[in-house]
Amino acid sequence: xxxxxxxxxxxxxxxxxxxxxxxxxxxxxxxxxxxxxxxxxxxxxxxxxxxxxxxxxxxxxxxxxxxxxxxxxxxxxxxxxxxxxxxxxxxxxxxxxxxxxxxxxxxxxxxxxxxxxxxxxxxxxxxxxxxxxxxxxxxxxxxxxxxxxxxxxxxxxxxxxxxxxxxxxxxxxxxxxxxxxxxxxxxxxxxxxxxxxxxxxxxxxxxxxxxxxxxxxxxxxxxxxxxxxxxxxxxxxxxxxxxxxxxxxxxxxxxxxxxxxxxxxxxxxxxxxxxxxxxxxxxxxxxxxxxxxxxxxxxxxxxxxxxxxxxxxxxxxxxxxxxxxxxxxxxxxxxxxxxxxxxxxxxxxxxxxxxxxxxxxxxxxxxxxxxxxxxxxxxxxxxxxxxxxxxxxxxxxxx
Ligand code: NDP
Numbered sequence: 280x281x282x283x284x285x286x287x288x289x290x291x292x293x294x295x296x297x298x299x300x301x302x303x304x305x306x307x308x309x310x311x312x313x314x315x316x317x318x319x320x321x322x323x324x325x326x327x328x329x330x331x332x333x334x335x336x337x338x339x340x341x342x343x344x345x346x347x348x349x350x351x352x353x354x355x356x357x358x359x360x361x362x363x364x365x366x367x368x369x370x371x372x373x374x375x376x377x378x379x380x381x382x383x384x385x386x387x388x389x390x391x392x393x394x395x396x397x398x399x400x401x402x403x404x405x406x407x408x409x410x411x412x413x414x415x416x417x418x419x420x421x422x423x424x425x426x427x428x429x430x431x432x433x434x435x436x437x438x439x440x441x442x443x444x445x446x447x448x449x450x451x452x453x454x455x456x457x458x459x460x461x462x463x464x465x466x467x468x469x470x471x472x473x474x475x476x477x478x479x480x481x482x483x484x485x486x487x488x489x490x491x492x493x494x495x496x497x498x499x500x501x502x503x504x505x506x507x508x509x510x511x512x513x514x515x516x517x518x519x520x521x522x523x524x525x526x527x528x529x530x531x532x533x534x535x536x537x538x539x540x541x542x543x544x545x546x547x548x549x550x551x552x553x554x555x556x557x558x559x560x561x562x563x564x565x566x567x568x569x570x571x572x573x574x575x576x577x578x579x580x581x582x583x584x585x586x587x588x589x590x591x592x593x594x595x596x597x598x599x600x601x602x603x604x605x606x607x608x609x610x611x612x613x614x615x616x617x618x619x620x621x622x623x624x625x626x627x628x629x630x631x632x633x634x635x636x637x638x639x640x641x642x643x644x645x646x647x648x649x650x651x652x653x654x655x656x657x658x659x660x661x662x663x664x665x666x667x668x669x670x671x672x673x674x675x676x677x678x
Contacts, residue, residue, distance in 0.1 A: 280307040281635045284353035284377075286338050286368060287360035288313035290459060290571035290616060291382065291417070293322050294624025295359055295631075297614040298662060300326045302628075305635055310351045312336040313360065325615065338364040344371035353377060357631055359624070361460060362386045362393060369401055369412060376408050378634060382417030382627050383463070384508045391466040391548060395511050399644055406643040413639070414646050416630035417623035418584055418603075419445055419525075420509035424648040425626075425655050426586045426601045426666070427513055432652060434599050434670065437519040438590035442676045443507065446528040448497040449580035449607045449618060455536040456569040458619035462561055465546050468537065473506035474524040475514045486534065492526060493675055494583040495667075496604055502526035512646040519590070540564065575617040578607035582618045585666075587676045600675070601668040613663065622664065629658045 283306050285295055292313065299306040311319045312334040319333035336347050338360050348356065348371055358368045358381040365385035372379040386393040398414055405412050415421055423443050431438050447458060457464040472483035488504040507525035514523050529537075540546050545564045550557035585602025603622070610621035630647065633639035639650040647655070660666060 281305060281354040282308035282310070282351065283355050283357060283631060283635075284310045284312065284348065284351055285357045285359060286312050286336065286344070286364070287358065288315065288318035288322055289359070290574075290620035291359040291623045291627070293572055294610075294614055294616045294620050295357055295627050296322050296331055297326060298625055298628040299631065300330045302632065303330075305632055308332075310334060310353065312338075312347055314338070338368055341367040341370040341374070344368050345374045348372070348375040348377050355380060355631055355634055357381075357627055359627060361463060363388050366397060369398065372410065372412070373401070373404055373408055376410050378410050379412040380416055380627065380630050380634065381414060382421060382623055384415060384420070386463075386466070389548065391470050393467075393508055395508065395646075402644045409642050411634060411641050412644040413630055413634060413650075414644060415509060415512070416627050416647055418626055419443060419507060420512070421623070421626045421630070421647055422603065422659065422664070422666075423584065423586055424509050424513060424646060425650075425652045425659075427517065427588065428648040428650070429652040429656060430586065430588045430599050430601065431517060435588070435590040435592050435597060438517055438588050439519060439521045440587075440589040440676065441513065441517075441520055441523040442587040443509070443523075443525045444492050444494070444502060444583075444585055444587065444602075444675075445526065446492070446494045446497055446500050446502065446583040447580075447619065448494065448500060448528070449578055449582065451574045451578045451607075451617065453569055453574070455533065456574055457571065458574065458617065459571050459623070461565040461568045461571075465537070465540075465561060465564070466548065467507075468505065468529075469541060469546050470506065472504045473510070474504060474522070475510055475520065476522045486529075490526075492528075495602060495673075497581060497583050500528040501531075502528050509646075513648060516646065516648050571620060572616065575607070575611040575615055575620075578611060578617045581606050582622055584622065589676070598671050598674050599668065600673045601666060603664050603666045605664060610663075625662055625664050626659060629655055629662055632658055
């Protein structure tokens with residue numbers, strides 16, 4: 280019996296709240312707080328039965344978050360607002376000695392750069408306060424780290440090559456929309472790519488490398504090399520890795536829109552003077568694009584996210600592939616959300632479940648691969664995200 284405070288009432292927040300509400304034996308009390316109170320009220324209404332209390336908060340302000348925590352005294356805070364709020368929310372958790380979980384690592388508003396250093400810097404303070412922070416517990420980052428931990432624990436003596444592949448083969452019927460927060464999504468995609476090779480990072484021009492990748496039940500899709508945050512923690516936690524890359528699919532239509540928006544300056548994150556006020560073009564663009572939470576209806580097709588891993592077991596080479604496929608229409612039917620929100624929100628709920636039941640515990644700041652993958656993956660499959668694995672069967676990467 281635990282109380283959870285969820286911050287962020289967007290696409291992912293909607294899923295986390297509804298999935299927590301399905302487990303009253305663990306999440307006996309749920310509080311949802313966000314910048315816009317009406318969005319919290321709408322989600323609470325959809326859950327019904329007075330299961331969810333709501334509150335308004337500006338999570339850029341650590342004091343407001345700390346006051347909210349003092350009022351509700353949660354056992355755990357789940358942060359599914361934006362990466363900008365990670366540090367003020369962690370500060371509030373420290374001040375009130377509250378456990379913390381998020382799905383995306385911190386990035387400063389004025390620079391499109393994300394890395395764990397800012398949050399790892401809380402390690403000693405969280406440890407001294409006797410509380411736990413679990414970072415990046417969505418799908419990627421999140422499940423991809425747990426998949427890698429499972430491979431290392433059960434299938435390899437050493438893992439050498441990791442290729443994380445993320446495909447959204449769904450169609451929402453809109454000319455251009457992003458599946459999670461547009462501002463964060465476009466910042467991520469328009470920055471330089473990066474992969475790990477022989478102990479160092481190799482930088483690439485944005486979206487300059489692509490290849491066809493086969494996805495189960497989907498088929499071949501053009502996949503682009505990106506830098507993604509779990510590469511930072513996985514290469515640190517699995518030092519035998521010789522190469523680690525991240526690939527994501529984008530349609531030609533999506534890439535064309537993105538290039539036009541970039542070329543006309545709409546993805547800029549520096550202020551532009553417009554009729555006497557400063558506006559950030561990317562923030563304005565976000566305001567005119569569809570909200571991720573609105574994309575669910577009529578969304579068809581599947582996501583397919585997984586890890587291709589090569590390494591050594593008992594002196595022999597081994598190829599291991601583990602993945603989940605998730606259907607947009609099915610998740611919409613279940614919780615009124617498209618599959619990208621669902622595949623993020625379910626692992627966040629499962630991570631919270633692990634922490635609140637003591638299956639994952641610790642004092643300090645952790646990434647998911649620091650924890651035992653087995654109970655997490657069991658609960659993940661039971662809660663809507665079944666996964667599959669193939670050993671020496673499905674060989675996609677050999678470079
Ligand atoms: P949305 O934009 O749909 O939702 C974000 C929510 O946070 C909105 O309700 C927003 O409020 C709220 N918010 C923003 N700023 C503040 C603030 N200062 N104080 C309080 N609330 C605030 O995004 P998503 O739900 O798609 O994404 C949520 C998080 O999940 C992001 O951090 C994203 O990066 C992460 N993510 C992680 C993935 C993974 O696999 N690990 C995959 C996809 C997403 P308002 O409604 O007023 O704008």
